[in-house]
Amino acid sequence: MRAKFRSHLLALGAALGWVVLGTPPSMAAQPEGGCAPGWETWRVQKLVNFAQPQFEDTIRSTDRNDDGFLCVKFDKREPNVFTFVDNNLQVEGDS
16 A cells, blocks of 8 residues: 555656656657658657667767657668758748
8 A cells, every 4th residue: 555655656746747847858749840851750769779779879969959850761772771860841830
């Protein structure tokens, strides 16, 4: 009973922390910019998981607007070769 109460209290504290501090930019639900035609929008973490470990720092530092998204384009001849850039293209409706 006591352990269950403690876990509920910790969950409540974590939820209140999110409300008070807000959601960090890297956990934004929607990308802040768009990608050019022919490019795909990927979450940074998805690309980190897909790529070789030595590229993690480069991938993370490319997300300059810190929204957690990048634009990715794969080579048509080599499916394991790709290029990535920040998703900073203005999309319709943005001001």
